[in-house]
Amino acid sequence: MPYRVTLIATSALTVASSAPRWQRYRRACPSCGSKAAVPATTAFVLSLWTNLLTFPLAQSFLTGTEHEAALGDPGVLRALTGNATGLAVLSVLGRGALARSLPIATGTFIGLVM
Template sequence: MSTATVTGAPAHRVTPARVLRSEWHKLWTLRSTSINLAVTSALTLAMGVGLGAAYDGTGEGGLDTVVFVLLGTQFATINLAVLGILATAGEYSTGQIRATMTAVPRRLPVLWSKAAVLAAVTFPLCLWTNLLTFPLAQSFLDGTDQSAALGDPGVLRALAGNAAGLTLLTVTALGIGALTRSVPVASGVYIGLVMILPEVLAILQYDAVDDAVRLFPSRALEALTTAQPMPGSPSPGTALLALTLWAAASLAAAATALRRRDV
């Protein structure tokens, strides 16, 4: 008879590595994960190449070349947010969360593991897509005002910054999903925060409000995506910090709710 059987100790302890492995497995066993990631990458690539092929050198004066090529990431902000929301709120809608929390009674490691796994999947995908989209689109833009190379100042930083920004937005959506525990509600909160609220606040003619709006997720992502920072926009470092704080606040709120509520 084994020692574990005599003492009544569990044969397998709950460790961070095992929780991570479990969340990785759960993410990839969902068919929607592969479909979502493939569609996100394809839309970004297709729109970037399509815009490059259709561009005639007029009508886009002043638009940063990286922002122009990566306009397709506007779809990515929604697609990836859906993935993040489903990773948490989706478990509540199916009832699977009860089994998850029974296996990991301390609860919070589940939230951190979900965020880590999602970030580990999202960032490489977005970065790879950006590094593929940019040169393909530029093959059509040679000789125009949007012509640029990967080695030009700020270009690689902007491509990587866009990938980091999208990853942090995805983690923010994951936290909102864990906080609201409802896919429709979380989707509404995310769209309101990222797309609607900044535009509403921008109408107000107050300097303090204008400064705050620049640090909202969508504006911060745009600042991260520019190769040459625009006047009045936050620096890439400030924009990255803002998105990090949005993600951290989302996860902190979700962690507080997770500890105080019943499953």
């Protein structure tokens, strides 16, 4: 099937549907869960790895100061994991996986970052 015919058929099915909006969205985008999960997982793993790799380097500059910390100190691992989780959430919102409209996704992303 040519691209135009498929696109028109999909649009016609979506518009003609009398189902509630959330059900139409689910039918129109059945792979939205995986589209959101892949960048979130990738961002979480890479940022956690980067946090754990750079934390000792950053602490080497803070040795002997009041800001010195170790990985075993209370709250350090939670802060590093929270940083990775926040970046994963922002990566999903930045890609617009949760919103079908680019302006809505961009507005949400900027609002959360600010």
